[in-house]
Amino acid sequence: xxxxxxxxxxxxxxxxxxxxxxxxxxxxxxxxxxxxxxxxxxxxxxxxxxxxxxxxxxxxxxxxxxxxxxxxxxxxxxxxxxxxxxxxxxxxxxxxxxxxxxxxxxxxxxxxxxxxxxxxxxxxxxxxxxxxxxxxxxxxxxxxxxxxxxxxxxxxxxxxxxxxxxxxxxxxxxxxxxxxxxxxxxxxxxxxxxxxxxxxxxxxxxxxxxxxxxxxxxxxxxxxxxxxxxxxxxxxxxxxxxxxxxxxxxxxxxxxxxxxxxxxxxxxxxxxxxxxxxxxxxxxxxxxxxxxxxxxxxxxxxxxxxxxxxxxxxxxxxxxxxx
Numbered sequence: 445x446x447x448x449x450x451x452x453x454x455x456x457x458x459x460x461x462x463x464x465x466x467x468x469x470x471x472x473x474x475x476x477x478x479x480x481x482x483x484x485x486x487x488x489x490x491x492x493x494x495x496x497x498x499x500x501x502x503x504x505x506x507x508x509x510x511x512x513x514x515x516x517x518x519x520x521x522x523x524x525x526x527x528x529x530x531x532x533x534x535x536x537x538x539x540x541x542x543x544x545x546x547x548x549x550x551x552x553x554x555x556x557x558x559x560x561x562x563x564x565x566x567x568x569x570x571x572x573x574x575x576x577x578x579x580x581x582x583x584x585x586x587x588x589x590x591x592x593x594x595x596x597x598x599x600x601x602x603x604x605x606x607x608x609x610x611x612x613x614x615x616x617x618x619x620x621x622x623x624x625x626x627x628x629x630x631x632x633x634x635x636x637x638x639x640x641x642x643x644x645x646x647x648x649x650x651x652x653x654x655x656x657x658x659x660x661x662x663x664x665x666x667x668x669x670x671x672x673x674x675x676x677x678x679x680x681x682x683x684x685x686x687x688x689x690x691x692x693x694x695x696x697x698x699x700x701x702x703x704x705x706x707x708x709x710x711x712x713x714x715x716x717x718x719x720x721x722x723x724x725x726x727x728x729x730x731x732x733x734x735x736x737x738x739x740x741x742x743x744x745x746x747x748x749x750x751x752x753x754x755x756x757x758x759x760x761x762x763x764x765x766x767x
Contacts, residue, residue, distance in 0.1 A: 449645055450644050450645050450649060450650060450653055450722075451594075451597055451598070451641065451644055451645070454472075454474060454475075454594075454653075455472065455594065457657065457661050457714060458472035458473065458711070459472075460712075460714055461661055461711035461712040461713075461714055462711065462712045463711055468535075468536035468539050468540065468552060469535065469536050469704075469705055469706075469708070469709055470709055470711075471534060471536075471539045471593060472593065472594050473533065473534040473591050473592070473593070473660060473711065474591065474592045474593060474594050474596065474597060474644075475495070475497065475591055475592065475653075475656045475660075476495050476501065476575060476578065476579070476591060476592055477494060477495055477497070477640075477643050477644055477646075477649050478493055478494060478495060478575075478640065478643050479493065479494060479495045479504075479575065479579065479581075480492070480493040480494075480626075480628075481571055481572035481575050481626040482572060482626065482627065483626070483627065483628055484627045484628060485628055486626070486628040486639055486643075488639075488642060488643055488646050488648075491648055493643075494643070494646075494648050494649065494652075495579070497649070497652040497653060497655045497656040498652070498655040498656075499673070499674070500529075500533070500589065500659055500673070500674060500675045501533060501578050501579060501580075501589040501590065501591060502528060502529050502580070502586075502589040502674065503674045504579040504580055504581070505579065505580040505581055505584075507580065507584055508580035508584045508586065509580075509674060511584060511586055512528040512529065512586065512674060513528070513674060515527075515528060515586075516528050516671070516674075516676065524678075524679065525679045526676070527676045527677055527678050527679065528674055528675070528676045528677070529589050529676070529677045529678070530586070530587070530678055531587050531588065531589060531707075531708070532589070532677055532678070532681055532707060532708025532709075532710070533589050533590055533591040533660075533708070534590075534591060534708055534709075535706065535707060535708035535709075536552075536556060536705075536706060537556060537706065538590050538593075538708070539593055540552045540553035540556060541553065541562070541566075541567065541568045542568055542592070542593050542595070542596075542602070543593065543595060543602050544561070544567060544568065544609075544611070545602060545603070545604065545605050545606065545607070545609060545611075545622075545623075546601065546602050546606075547607070550607070550609060556706075561609075561610075561611055561612060563612065564611060564612030564613055564614045564620050565614050565615055567611055567612070567620060568623060569611075569614070569618075569620050569623060569624060570623065570624035571623060571624065571625055571626060571636070572624065572626055573624070574590070577590075578590040578591075591660075596637070596640050597637065597640050597641045597644050598637065598641065599637065600632075600633035600634045600636065600637040601633070603622060603623040603625070603633040603636065603637075604622050604623075604633055605620075605621045605622050650722045651721060651722065652721075653722065654718070654719040654720060654721050654722060655719075657715070657719045658673075658715070658718055658719050659673060659675050660711060661711055661712075661713065661714045661715060661719075662713070662714060662715035662716075662717075662718070662719050663715055663716055663717055663718050663719075665710065665711075665713045666682065666713060677708075677710060678707065680700065680703050680704055680707065681704075681707060681708050681709055681710045682710050683709075683710065683712055683713070686700060686704075688700055688701050688704075
């Protein structure tokens, strides 16, 4: 019926999958949808501006994807199932790193870092650099496969050091303050978030978001399909992978609980079949966020959409509204 925007639908899926802003270990997860953080002008009509939503962050570049495939194929530890990624796309550390400039996340971040801010060179300081690291476009670091948090699509304040926190100085002598923005944002956090939201609601993303849903909430989250999609994470991140109560050794139980708590947790799987593609309604008026973007930047790029998914329970109602 098209009553839900892409943002709203993803929030519904996160909620149904047990993700909540009340739990840093299971904070709502949103996708990177753009890959162009260097151009002076952002053209939302150009498919090249967008990330490949059919592939996880660890497979955005072929060079890094090959390294992860080699890790999976060469794994020989009988006690631990093979995996592509030894880190996760969402964790307490990821969430507090992104939101470190806002309370209570500043204090939460410090609590995870023994009462201090992490080293300045490891803190979130530039959107473009963060994309480059998470996607592998800037080197083949195999330790970063982060996705995003919802705030990238509605809350510009998280990008601004409103409280003048002392976040330290990088090795290049840059004092950390506000987050560095792409040239097309023209130095405005509000313009950046508006553009990100317009991209999320764009026709391109509407036509491809089901592929990302398959990876995170759906049919390619586990099993053979996950292996083929290069989407297998460390086994303890999956729901039901281990029962801590069944571990007799207290030290081992504590170690496992620590890994589950801090490493990251994969959402509850909602769909066991491929998520249908959303229909784009070219004749329908664009959402308000897109209309404002078009008027401000003369970039008419986005129309309405609609498509759904298949499962039982509350998700059926969400899918109907999404379509």
